[in-house]
Amino acid sequence: MLTVAPMITKIILLFILSFQAFAVGDEKIWPEEKPKNFCADPELAAKNEDLARSNPTDERLIKLVALRVGLCGLLDKNVITLESAIDVFNAEKDSQVMKRLQEVQTREHEINL
DSSP, X not given: OTTHHHHHHHHHHHHHHHHHHHXXXXXXXXXXXXXXXXXXXXXXXXXXXXXXXXXXXXXXXXXXXXXXXXXXXXXXXXXXXXXXXXXXXXXXXXXXXXXXXXXXXXXXXXXHO
């Protein structure tokens, strides 16, 4: 029985030490995905400009394309971070999508009356 107690103590101590090591190295086990910089994709920029040219009367689309260009410019000058640019763009995109959906629903409702 005396030999079991030191063994249990060693196991508990090993468990505690390994648990702390796991917590410290946690970020390495599940690395956080880095956000993609869409500004670095010239093909995507060209597609957005073409989309704006094709739909010059779509104010919502033009606003998003212009916002992207402006945010990319600020990002290139290191005025804002990539995360900030992504947050600003996504918030505006979500807002514009919701407004567009409301417009469509209003038109459909008016047609059904």
